[in-house]
Amino acid sequence: AQTVTQSQPEMSVQEAETVTLSCTYDTSENNYYLFWYKQPPSRQMILVIRQEAYKQQNATENRFSVNFQKAAKSFSLKISDSQLGDTAMYFCAFMKGPSNTGKLIFGQGTTLQVKP
Amino acid sequence: EAGVAQSPRYKIIEKRQSVAFWCNPISGHATLYWYQQILGQGPKLLIQFQNNGVVDDSQLPKDRFSAERLKGVDSTLKIQPAKLEDSAVYLCASSSSRGGINEQFFGPGTRLTVL
Numbered sequence: 499a500q501t502v503t504q505s506q507p508e509m510s511v512q513e514a515e516t517v518t519l520s521c522t523y524d525t526s527e528n529n530y531y532l533f534w535y536k537q538p539p540s541r542q543m544i545l546v547i548r549q550e551a552y553k554q555q556n557a558t559e560n561r562f563s564v565n566f567q568k569a570a571k572s573f574s575l576k577i578s579d580s581q582l583g584d585t586a587m588y589f590c591a592f593m594k595g596p597s598n599t600g601k602l603i604f605g606q607g608t609t610l611q612v613k614p
Numbered sequence: 615e616a617g618v619a620q621s622p623r624y625k626i627i628e629k630r631q632s633v634a635f636w637c638n639p640i641s642g643h644a645t646l647y648w649y650q651q652i653l654g655q656g657p658k659l660l661i662q663f664q665n666n667g668v669v670d671d672s673q674l675p676k677d678r679f680s681a682e683r684l685k686g687v688d689s690t691l692k693i694q695p696a697k698l699e700d701s702a703v704y705l706c707a708s709s710s711s712r713g714g715i716n717e718q719f720f721g722p723g724t725r726l727t728v729l
Contacts, residue, residue: 502656531716542617543657543705543720589656599645599709599716601670604656 500525502592504605511580512613518565519575519608521590529595532566532573533602538586546588549573551595577610585612616640618721620706626727632694635724639688639708645669646683647718648691649705657705663689693726701728 501524511517523532534546549557549566556564561581565574577584587609591602619638627633639646644665649657660679662670665686674681678697683689693700703725707718 540722542722543707545717548717591656593716599664599669601647601659601662602649602657602718604658606654607656 500527500530500592500594500603502590502603502605504590504608506608507606508609508611510611510613511577513580513582515580516576516578517580517610519577519588519590519610521573521575521605523571523573523590523592525571525592525594527594531593531595532564533591533593534562534564534573534575535589535591535604536584536586537589537607538583543589547575580612582612582614584610586610618706618708618719620704620721620724622724623722624725624727626729627696629698629728630695632692633696633726634693635691635704635706635726637689637691637706637721639706640710640719643708643710643719644686645709645716646689647707647709648681648689649707651703651705651723653702660691660704696726696728698728701726 503522530551532549536546537543547559561578563576587607589607590605593600646663648660651657660674661681663683681691703723705723706721709716709718
C-alpha cells in the first residue's frame, strides 16, 4: 500500500520570502504521479503542480517548483516570492500509474501562513 | 466552464439519522470521486465511478454508506444511519479520461456535523 507523509503540520513565512514544504512517500510502484494541492480557507481544493515519476526534470509553475528525488521518495514544494494569497493548507498526493484516472492518496497536510 | 457543484454546503444531523449529498461534475467528465476529509487530515477516497460503473469502493463503509451515479452524470452519496465519526467534509471531484495526466477538479464540499 502507498503512503504519503507530510512531517510539517504548520509553517509560516514572511511575504516575498521563499518557503519549502516537505513530502515523502512510500511505494513499490515504478509508474506513478505526484501532486501538490492547495486548499484555501474556503476549502475548495485546487491543483498547484504535478510531476510524472518517469520524468527526471523537476516541474515548475510560475512561483511554484518541486524537488523530486525518486530514489529518496521525496517530493518537496518550493514557493518563491510568497504572497498573502498563498495562505492555505497544502496537500501532497500520490497516484498510482499507468492509469491517469486513479485515486489520489493524500498526506496529512501542511498549514502555511504567509505573514505581511 | 462551470466547476464541480455540491449541495448542501452544510448539514447538521443527529446520530442514527440519514443524510444525502449531491454532486454534479464538470460536463463531460467521465470519472467521479467522493472523498471524506476528517478535520485535520487529508482526504480519503470513499468511492470512484467511471461513467456509471464503480471502479473502487474498497474504503466505503458499505453497511452505512451508499452511492450511485445514475446516467453517468451526477451522483448521490448517502449515509444511513449516521455515526458521530462520520462528521467530516465530503468532497466530490471529477476528471476527464482524455489523455495526459489526470487533474481532479474538486467541488466546495459538504460539511457534515453529526450530534
